[in-house]
Amino acid sequence: MATNNEQAVTYAALILADDGVEITADKLLALTKTAGIEIEPIWANLFAKALEGRNVNDLLMNIGAGLYLFN
Template structure:
């Protein structure tokens, strides 16, 4: 869970971005001081350095719903090749499941209560 210091710095950075100001340690400190919040002194500088070369607008608009991360070998969404390449892999999985079900059918007359 985020601490009050982290949340204060995050919100200060968002306020600065919203007002089209450069995110700097001094400005974050000024906003936190104006809000009468006590934070550990390293947080504003940490946030300012971390966000110095980041396009915050793209961070805001690219936030999506939580969920599993995409596969490491997944190609970009605009590339049409993955759909054709993924189809054989899916067929193999289906075939494997069918083969497993055949094996399990052979063992049907053997059970723990026989």
């Protein structure tokens, strides 16, 4: 089960991707802070690194893509 930190940073990443904005740790932290949710910076760093150079929209459209996210 996902923690609140994981859920918040996931939604923030989806919002950034939907707007065509590069996903960085700083932007994830700023977006969650603006939403009134304080997350641990490690989550923003992990998600930003995992999604670096990837097209999140393509990952969402490919059911099996999540399996290859950390390869």
